[in-house]
Amino acid sequence: MKKILIIGATSAIADECARLWAAEKASFFLVARNAEKLQQVANDLTARGATTVTTCVLDVNQFNQHHFMLEACYAALGQIDIVLIAHGTLSNQIKCEHDVNLTLNEFSTNCLSIIAMLTPLANYMEKQQYGTIAVISSVAGDRGRAFYVYSTAKAAVSCFCDGLRVRLFKSGVNVLTIKPGYVDTPMTQGLQLPQLLVAKPQKVAKDILNAIKHKRNTLYTPWFWLFVMLIIKSIPNCIFKRLKI
Amino acid sequence: MAEKLTSWGRYPAFVQTPHACNWRNDLPSLLNTLQKTYGTTLAFGNGRSYGDSCLAQSNQVLDTRALNRFIAVDWEKGIITAEAGLTLGELLEIAIPHGWFLPVTPGTKYVTLGGALANDVHGKNHHLRGTFGQFVQKFSLIRSDQPPITCSQQENKEFYAATIGGLGLTGIIEWIELKLLPIKSSQMNVTHIRFNTLSEFFALSSELDRHHEYSVAWIDCLAKGAAAGRGIYTVGNHANDGILKISKQNKLSIPFTPPVSIINNLSLRIFNSIYYHSQAKQQQNKILGYERFFYPLDRILYWNRIYGPYGFQQYQCVIPEDAAPSAIKELLASIANMGMGSFLAVLKRCGSITSPGLLSFPMAGTSLALDFPQKKTLATQLFPRLDTIVRQAGGRLYPAKDAHMSSKDFQHFYPAWQQVEKLRDPALSSHFWERVTL
Numbered sequence: 001m002k003k004i005l006i007i008g009a010t011s012a013i014a015d016e017c018a019r020l021w022a023a024e025k026a027s028f029f030l031v032a033r034n035a036e037k038l039q040q041v042a043n044d045l046t047a048r049g050a051t052t053v054t055t056c057v058l059d060v061n062q063f064n065q066h067h068f069m070l071e072a073c074y075a076a077l078g079q080i081d082i083v084l085i086a087h088g089t090l091s092n093q094i095k096c097e098h099d100v101n102l103t104l105n106e107f108s109t110n111c112l113s114i115i116a117m118l119t120p121l122a123n124y125m126e127k128q129q130y131g132t133i134a135v136i137s138s139v140a141g142d143r144g145r146a147f148y149v150y151s152t153a154k155a156a157v158s159c160f161c162d163g164l165r166v167r168l169f170k171s172g173v174n175v176l177t178i179k180p181g182y183v184d185t186p187m188t189q190g191l192q193l194p195q196l197l198v199a200k201p202q203k204v205a206k207d208i209l210n211a212i213k214h215k216r217n218t219l220y221t222p223w224f225w226l227f228v229m230l231i232i233k234s235i236p237n238c239i240f241k242r243l244k245i
Numbered sequence: 246m247a248e249k250l251t252s253w254g255r256y257p258a259f260v261q262t263p264h265a266c267n268w269r270n271d272l273p274s275l276l277n278t279l280q281k282t283y284g285t286t287l288a289f290g291n292g293r294s295y296g297d298s299c300l301a302q303s304n305q306v307l308d309t310r311a312l313n314r315f316i317a318v319d320w321e322k323g324i325i326t327a328e329a330g331l332t333l334g335e336l337l338e339i340a341i342p343h344g345w346f347l348p349v350t351p352g353t354k355y356v357t358l359g360g361a362l363a364n365d366v367h368g369k370n371h372h373l374r375g376t377f378g379q380f381v382q383k384f385s386l387i388r389s390d391q392p393p394i395t396c397s398q399q400e401n402k403e404f405y406a407a408t409i410g411g412l413g414l415t416g417i418i419e420w421i422e423l424k425l426l427p428i429k430s431s432q433m434n435v436t437h438i439r440f441n442t443l444s445e446f447f448a449l450s451s452e453l454d455r456h457h458e459y460s461v462a463w464i465d466c467l468a469k470g471a472a473a474g475r476g477i478y479t480v481g482n483h484a485n486d487g488i489l490k491i492s493k494q495n496k497l498s499i500p501f502t503p504p505v506s507i508i509n510n511l512s513l514r515i516f517n518s519i520y521y522h523s524q525a526k527q528q529q530n531k532i533l534g535y536e537r538f539f540y541p542l543d544r545i546l547y548w549n550r551i552y553g554p555y556g557f558q559q560y561q562c563v564i565p566e567d568a569a570p571s572a573i574k575e576l577l578a579s580i581a582n583m584g585m586g587s588f589l590a591v592l593k594r595c596g597s598i599t600s601p602g603l604l605s606f607p608m609a610g611t612s613l614a615l616d617f618p619q620k621k622t623l624a625t626q627l628f629p630r631l632d633t634i635v636r637q638a639g640g641r642l643y644p645a646k647d648a649h650m651s652s653k654d655f656q657h658f659y660p661a662w663q664q665v666e667k668l669r670d671p672a673l674s675s676h677f678w679e680r681v682t683l
Binding site: 037041044047049 | 248265267268269270311314315316317318325327339
């Protein structure tokens with residue numbers, strides 16, 4: 001019976017992962033900002049077979065609260081088999097370009113809060129000597145483009161995870177960087193995206209569980225994004241800056 | 246990002262733009278926003294209504310598929326409360342391992358709880374259990390003109406009766422409390438019996454229906470002369486012992502819409518003949534998984550695409566008991582004479598249990614369902630002829646399947662429609678409703 005900590009438990013991808021784990025009778029410690037939505041997710045997972053579900057309301061940008069959340073999590077779960085970090089916002093690029101505070105705030109949500117959380121968590125997992133830390137980054141972090149405020153944060157997260165993976169390997173802890181492409185979630189509703197490239201969160205969740213099971217390092221989901229990003233990364237800047245993709 | 250939506254029959258082709266609701270608390274504000282922007286809207290579940298009853302008059306629908314969370318479950322009593330966007334299949338996956346099944350299920354598990362209530366669907370056990378709505382103990386309704394209300398036989402009775410089979414017009418169904426049916430096994434004991442004439446079907450059904458939870462018949466509607474009226478009668482019960490297991494059938498899929506309908510007279514004649522003769526013996530007993538028994542067509546994803554770009558129409562009527570044998574015979578003769586075949590031709594004896602729903606379709610008698618590829622002659626020749634037979638026999642048509650019923654017929658079939666109109670939420674309307682309430 002797995003013991004799982006999820007940050008951003010009301011996000012669509014995390015919710016789909018949790019449903020799959022609930023069917024395996026996992027125990028959860030769920031963290032999210034909105035108490036009402038969090039309770040709805042908790043009730044759903046309980047009905048779907050979760051052994052226990054503990055909830056914790058937290059604004060991830062309140063760094064000084066992380067400590068209390070983590071203590072509560074350690075107490076509730078006793079051990080942690082999987083940490084899934086799934087919270088994030090799709091920054092409004094245009095607004096960010098005209099508002100320094102908004103840009104910094106977005107960076108805080110999508111990057112600093114994750115670093116702040118992973119620092120103590122990594123120590124806990126290192127001591128525990130097993131488990132997986134899975135972090136939802138993005139293909140957007142592979143190269144800065146139109147949404148570069150979002151990309152920058154995701155790039156930093158991916159890089160942080162790379163380093164953490166090297167450090168924790170010796171302790172038997174696996175770090176998985178998850179890089180989804182376009183996913184049909186509330187975060188992307190209202191965006192004009194090429195339908196053929198948009199994946200369902202259920203599919204992404206299946207890929208994530210599989211990658212965790214097989215101790216993978218990086219997951220592009222769906223798989224073809226690996227090749228899309230290889231091409232995008234290989235385009236020289238003198239051409240890249242002229243492209244409208 | 247909105248993928249455009251159509252009804253299952255893909256006729257009439259009013260393409261719908263979805264507006265997703267991700268959290269049930271957002272329903273009131275989303276409903277009000279849609280009303281302000283587009284005048285009216287309609288809840289859209291999984292798009293399994295065949296005709297235009299699930300299409301918003303404004304072509305802007307409130308997409309409820311993301312509202313698929315369980316709210317509470319009681320596996321001791323077999324009562325579940327869940328959001329209206331949960332599909333029957335998703336519910337079964339959770340409920341079967343605990344020994345519970347749907348009390349009533351239509352022929353597809355891809356409908357949502359909200360859709361099942363709004364159409365007061367029935368299944369192969371109508372003769373014993375009645376309709377889906379009778380097992381919905383409570384539900385919550387979100388209206389544009391008042392705070393959310395809970396409806397049951399005790400509370401808000403008017404809305405309760407108007408919403409069961411109310412085609413989603415009385416408010417957005419937020420959640421449903423459903424009483425499930427206990428089962429000991431996910432397997433089914435099934436008996437198939439071939440019959441040669443319609444009167445044989447009625448005799449079989451009169452004799453065997455009451456001993457079986459489920460009963461249904463397939464009929465070869467293209468057979469003429471001596472073979473006319475031949476078909477296969479099927480009855481089944483939940484097995485008394487065995488395992489409680491979710492079946493994971495391999496799914497086939499129709500990957501694209503062919504330029505013309507694959508269903509035509511020749512392909513039908515061949516299919517019907519093979520299907521009829523595939524059962525070698527007069528009577529055959531089998532043990533089947535629940536999916537193969539209840540949802541054979543669900544094996545083929547997007548099977549509606551086989552009808553080509555113009556889609557298809559389903560004709561489903563129910564004829565009262567006494568008039569049924571002669572009227573069904575006449576209906577089938579009219580279809581065969583016009584050379585119009587149907588891939589799916591299903592006969593089902595309905596029981597006498599009356600649903601509390603004002604617009605509920607079934608009545609004591611026999612229901613006949615037929616699928617036809619869409620073409621102009623349906624509206625000009627075939628359906629007027631069939632409608633006359635149904636009208637004269639005192640029967641009625643099923644709104645969930647309909648794309649052609651005249652307003653005169655609808656108002657005659659469903660005299661309580663004005664009560665539903667009175668309780669209709671001003672923010673909700675469908676193409677169907679505009680068509681039949683003129």
